[in-house]
Amino acid sequence: MARFVVLVIDSFGVGAMDDVPRVRPQDLGANTCGHILEHLPTLRLPTLEKLGLMNALGATPGVMRPSPGASWGVAELMHEGGDTFMGHQEILGTLPRTPLRMPFSQVIDKVEAALRAEGRKTQRCGNGPYWLLVDDAVAIGDNLEADLGQVYNITGNLSEKSFDEVKAIGRIVRQQVEVGRVIAFGGRLASTQQLWDAAETRDGTYIGINAPRSGAYDDGFQVVHMGYGVDDSVQVPARLHAVGVPTVLVGKVADIVNNPHGESWQNLVDSQRIMEITLDALNRQQSVFICTNIQETDLAGHAEDVDRYADRLQLVDRYLARLMEAMRRDDCLVVMADHGNDPTIGHSRHTREKVPVLVWQQDLPPTELGVRTTLSDIGATVCDFFGAHRPENGHSFLPLLKTARNRHD
Template structure:
C-alpha cells in the first residue's frame, strides 16, 4: 500500500457536455482547455502533455501533442450544473441529488419555525423581501454572489457567537430547506449593525447580505459549506479516516469536504499549496491526499486567459516535482471538477467534461475510458486502500494494474 493523490486543477474542463444545449445553453461551445491553448499558442505544459491532456481532449492544439505513454480518460459531471462544491462531493463518492432553486423568501417561514423550535430568538428584517436575524448576531438570507436561488447564507458576528454556534444554526437551516447549499460563516470585528447595513435585494426576488461589504471576510473568517443530500459517512475522507488511514485535504477542498479524522490545509496560492502537498507526501508512507488548485478557476471567473495560462504553468512545473516523489506503489490522478472557459463570453462556470490523467510509475499506454461520474475516482481510491465502498461510483483500479 502506498499513497493515492488527487490534484484538481479547478475548472480545467475539456469540452461542453452533451446535455448542455438542453440544460445550460449559455455553455454551448465551451472548452476551457482547448480555448486557452488556442488563445496562447506559445503555451507549453510538458508534464500535462506527458500525462495525456491532449489525449483526453481528443486533439492536439498549439504546441501540445498527444502522449504515447499516457494513462488517461475523461468523465461527465453527474451533479446538476457545474459547481466546485458539488463537483468535489461527487468526486469523493456522493450520489448527487438535484436540489431545488428557490428564493429564500419562499421558505422563510419554515426556517423561522425550525429555528424557533430549537429555542432561538428570531426576527424578520425588511419589508416585502425579508431576511432573518437570530439572537441579534446572525442573519439568514439569499447568497447574492452565486447563481440566484441555489444558496442561502448564514452570516454571523464571531465576537458575539462562536463558530460552532454559527455552524449549528446552519445545520438547523439546512434541515429545513432543499437548495444546493447552506453556507455558514462569520468574521471578527463585525457587529450586527455592520451586517444589516450590507443587506441588499436583487431582481425583486432575492434578499441577503452583501458579504464583502459586511466586513466578515476581513478578520478571523471561518466557514462551513452544508450541501443538499451530502453524507460524509459515505465519502472517501471519512471512510478512510475511520480505518486509520491518513487523509490530507489541501486548498479549497479543505473548506468544502468534511474531513473529521484527517488534516485539512486551506489556502489559495498555487505554488504554496503544491509545496505543502509535496511536504505532506514526503512525510507519509501511505495515505490519501487531495489538492485543489483554485487560482485557475479564479482566472476563469475573471475571464483572464493569461492569468489562467500562468497558473497552469505553475501547476505543470510542480506536477513534475510531485511525480519525482512517487514510487511504483503510488497513484496520482490529475483532473478537473467542471469548466470555466474564459473565452465563452460570461464569467460563470461552464458545464464541461473533465480529464482524468493517471500517473503510476511503470504504467503506460492505456485508457480508463469515459466515465459517467467523477465518483469513479473516489471509488477507485477506497478500493486502492481496501477500505470498502463509496455511496456512488465504480472503481477503475483494475485498469491500473501492470
C-alpha cells in the same frame, strides 16, 4: 505501502456536457481549458501536457500537443449543474441526488426570525426580493455563482465581524434551510458598503451579493461550506479509515468534505501554500490518500480573468513535476477537475463541463480510460487501490491500470 494523490484543479473543464443544450443552455460552447489556450496560444504546461491534458481536450488550440505516453480519460458529471460542493462529494463516492431549488426569498422570514431570536440585528435590503444585512456587517442571500436556488451565501466583512461570528450566523441559517449548501465566508473590506454595492438580482427572483465584485476574496478570505444530506459514512475517507489508511484533505475539499478521522487543512486559498502542504504530506507518509483542491483557478473563472487562470495553472504545473519526482513506483496520481468555469463564455458562473482524468504512475504504459460516467469512479478506484470496501457510487478503473502494467512487465 503505497500512496494515492488526487489533485482537483477546481473548474478546469474540457468541454460542455452533451446535455447542456437541454439543461443549461447558458453554457453552450463552454470549454474552460480550450478557450484559455485559444486566448493564450503560446501557453505551455509541460507537466500537464505530459500527463495527457491535450488528449483529454481532444483539440490543439495552442502549442501543446497530445502525449503518446499518457494514461487518460474524461469524466462526466453525475450531479446536476456544475457545483464544487457536490462535485467533491461525487468524487469521494457519493451518489448525487436531485438538489432542492428554493430562492432565498422563500425562506427569508424563517431565517430572519431565527437570527432575531439569537439576538442578531437584521435589515432587509433591496426592493424585493430582499437580502438580509445582519449586525451591519454580514449579508445573507442567494449564491449568484453556483446554480441559482441551490446555495445560500453568508458574506461577511471581516474588518467588522470575526470569522467565528460569520460562521455562527451561518450555522443559524443552516439549521433553518434545506438547500444543498450554505457557504459562510468573508474577507477584510474597507467598508460594508462594498456588500451593498455588489448586490444583484437575477431573473427577478434571486438576490445576493456578487462575491467577486464585493472584494471578499481579495484580502484575508476565509470560508466554510455547510452541506445538507450527505452521508460521509459511505465516502472514501470513512472506507479507508476502516482499513487503517489515513486521509489528508488540503484546500477547499477540506472545507466541504467530512474527514473526522484524518487530517484536514482548511481555509486555505493560496495555491503555492496548498501544493507545499500536499508535497509535505506525501513525503512524511508511507501509506496515505491525499485529496487536494486548487481553488484559485475557480476564483479566476468567476472573475472572468484568463491571465490569472493561466498563471495559477503554471504554478500548479511546476509543483506537479515536483510531486511526481517524490512518488514511488507503487504510488498513484490522478489530476482532474470537478466542473468547468469558462472565463470567456460571458457569465461568471460555473459551466457544466466534462473533466480530464489524468493518471500517472512510474512505468505505467499508455492507458485509455475512456469516458467515465461519474466523478465517483475516482473514489471507487482509490478504495480499490487500498483494498477498502467500495464507496456508495462509482466503478474502479484500477483493473485497466493493472492490466496495462502487467502487459508492460
